[in-house]
Amino acid sequence: MEDDFDARSEAFMAWLKQSGAEISEKIQLADLRTQHAGRGVVALHDIAEDEPLFTIPRSAMLTSANSSLAQTHPSLLSALPDPWLALTLAMLHEHLLGASSRWSPYFAILPTDFDTLMFWTDDELAELQASAVRHKIGKEAADAAFREHILPVVRQHRDVFFGAATGAPELPDAEILALAHRMGSTIMAYAFDMEPEGGSAGKEVDEEGYASEEEDEALPKGMVPLADMLNADADRNNAKLYYGTDVVEMKAIKAIKAGEEIFNDYGPLPRSDLLRRYGYVSERYAQWDVIEVPRAMVIDTARTANKLDDTAIEERAGYRLVDATLSYLDDHGILEEGYDITNWTTPDAREGFSDELIALVATLLLDDTEFARLKKKQKLPKTEKLTPEIASVLMEVVKKRAAEYPTSIVEDEGTDIGLSHEEFMQTMRNRFLRRKAMAVQVRLGEKKVLQKAEELLGEYLRSNNGTEATANKALERDGERPSKKRKVA
Numbered sequence: 434m435e436d437d438f439d440a441r442s443e444a445f446m447a448w449l450k451q452s453g454a455e456i457s458e459k460i461q462l463a464d465l466r467t468q469h470a471g472r473g474v475v476a477l478h479d480i481a482e483d484e485p486l487f488t489i490p491r492s493a494m495l496t497s498a499n500s501s502l503a504q505t506h507p508s509l510l511s512a513l514p515d516p517w518l519a520l521t522l523a524m525l526h527e528h529l530l531g532a533s534s535r536w537s538p539y540f541a542i543l544p545t546d547f548d549t550l551m552f553w554t555d556d557e558l559a560e561l562q563a564s565a566v567r568h569k570i571g572k573e574a575a576d577a578a579f580r581e582h583i584l585p586v587v588r589q590h591r592d593v594f595f596g597a598a599t600g601a602p603e604l605p606d607a608e609i610l611a612l613a614h615r616m617g618s619t620i621m622a623y624a625f626d627m628e629p630e631g632g633s634a635g636k637e638v639d640e641e642g643y644a645s646e647e648e649d650e651a652l653p654k655g656m657v658p659l660a661d662m663l664n665a666d667a668d669r670n671n672a673k674l675y676y677g678t679d680v681v682e683m684k685a686i687k688a689i690k691a692g693e694e695i696f697n698d699y700g701p702l703p704r705s706d707l708l709r710r711y712g713y714v715s716e717r718y719a720q721w722d723v724i725e726v727p728r729a730m731v732i733d734t735a736r737t738a739n740k741l742d743d744t745a746i747e748e749r750a751g752y753r754l755v756d757a758t759l760s761y762l763d764d765h766g767i768l769e770e771g772y773d774i775t776n777w778t779t780p781d782a783r784e785g786f787s788d789e790l791i792a793l794v795a796t797l798l799l800d801d802t803e804f805a806r807l808k809k810k811q812k813l814p815k816t817e818k819l820t821p822e823i824a825s826v827l828m829e830v831v832k833k834r835a836a837e838y839p840t841s842i843v844e845d846e847g848t849d850i851g852l853s854h855e856e857f858m859q860t861m862r863n864r865f866l867r868r869k870a871m872a873v874q875v876r877l878g879e880k881k882v883l884q885k886a887e888e889l890l891g892e893y894l895r896s897n898n899g900t901e902a903t904a905n906k907a908l909e910r911d912g913e914r915p916s917k918k919r920k921v922a
């Protein structure tokens with residue numbers, strides 16, 4: 434490779450050691466560009482489980498509290514509404530300081546361009562077809578936040594950001610915003626949540642130890658040099674960052690063989706979110722792919738199945754086109770913008786659907802008397818098992834959602850099957866082809882979740898006589914309900 438890639442890696446490692454980091458002789462910062470994975474950390478020798486890989490002093494981390502701006506103008510940072518914006522401004526200032534920044538050798542190895550969805554063109558985004566991730570990119574929201582909170586601060590404090598203070602020439606608004614996006618996106622893909630000593634204290638985690646995205650967003654962010662050079666590949670994680678008082682420590686959590694890559698854990702993300710946040714996809718994340726079905730689609734489908742009128746719908750679901758009212762389901766925390774259908778690990782059709790989605794459909798399928806009884810008891814329908822009526826509605830939703838994607842699984846699979854390594858690298862070097870290939874993986878994963886849903890719901894309905902059950906629903910509502918009554922609450 435003919436650029437200064439290796440020289441920058443070496444300068445970074447030397448700077449890190451001077452900053453007080455202790456780094457095991459058994460690991461190396463490696464050039465993984467032939468795998469299209471930038472830099473990564475690899476084992477040079479066998480490493481035992483629990484062995485320390487490196488220790489970074491908290492003082493070497495780039496946090497808003499450690500930054501140069503915090504030393505000279507702390508009020509500019511404390512006035513910002515969240516930790517992400519504070520670190521964005523601190524990093525923007527540090528970037529303008531250039532060679533005078535304490536972190537300049539670190540900045541020299543951080544990315545300057547990204548494949549995260551924020552930076553895709555409309556044509557590139559169109560390759561994601563009907564993926565719900567297109568509505569979650571947050572580009573406008575980030576842009577609005579930078580215009581409201583970053584740009585005015587930089588403009589009002591020209592003397593802090595430009596000229597003699599930093600050595601940087603004054604920049605036009607568009608360039609300041611572009612820099613803010615670059616720093617903001619670096620934080621999204623590289624920063625760690627700065628947990629207090631002892632790990633995830635204070636934040637609520639699920640049974641697998643992951644906090645919700647909202648929970649994570651509230652934590653202070655910090656850039657941890659070298660810890661953020663670890664790539665991730667779903668469940669291949671073999672190292673973990675531990676938080677001490679003055680240092681953070683990366684330790685092996687499994688035995689690692691010489692030559693193997695050392696991986697962190699970015700979480701159980703569907704490929705859509707991996708692409709949105711980190712700008713890459715890998716087949717191993719397919720296990721966490723989801724398809725989101727919009728609430729309105731579920732409600733419309735259930736309403737048609739149960740012939741509910743608008744007043745009844747509004748009372749049950751708070752669904753009104755103009756003015757969403759608080760409703761029974763909303764009060765019970767059931768109403769979400771959309772519902773994720775997740776991948777199956779068993780042949781049980783019920784598995785991929787959340788309790789909230791089942792509760793929504795089940796409530797909308799109740800007749801008036803059942804609904805009144807449920808409301809009186811302030812309960813929700815039971816959601817442990819599917820019923821043929823619920824399965825029929827879900828089947829219809831799944832088919833409607835699948836119809837929103839213009840190409841089939843077979844067509845998508847034809848686009849990138851059997852690439853040689855050279856062809857793969859060729860694709861990866863071309864920005865449009867690379868992004869298209871990643872978009873195809875995302876949309877294909879979502880279609881496969883839908884395909885599985887259709888297959889398992891179909892099997893369930895065939896063995897539970899679902900079609901007949903749906904047809905009976907209208908009769909039931911007209912008072913000809915068969916005597917075999919389903920207990921719902």
Ligand SMILES: C[S@@+](CC[C@H](N)C(=O)[O-])C[C@H]1O[C@@H](n2cnc3c(N)ncnc32)[C@H](O)[C@@H]1O
Nearest residue numbers: 470471472622623661662663664665666711713
């Ligand atoms: C925390 S950084 C890891 C270091 C990064 N490779 C670098 O060179 O700066 C996260 C970024 O690394 C890349 N990355 C991480 N895991 C990867 C993988 N398994 N395959 C390809 N790229 C990966 C993505 O670009 C991601 O946004």
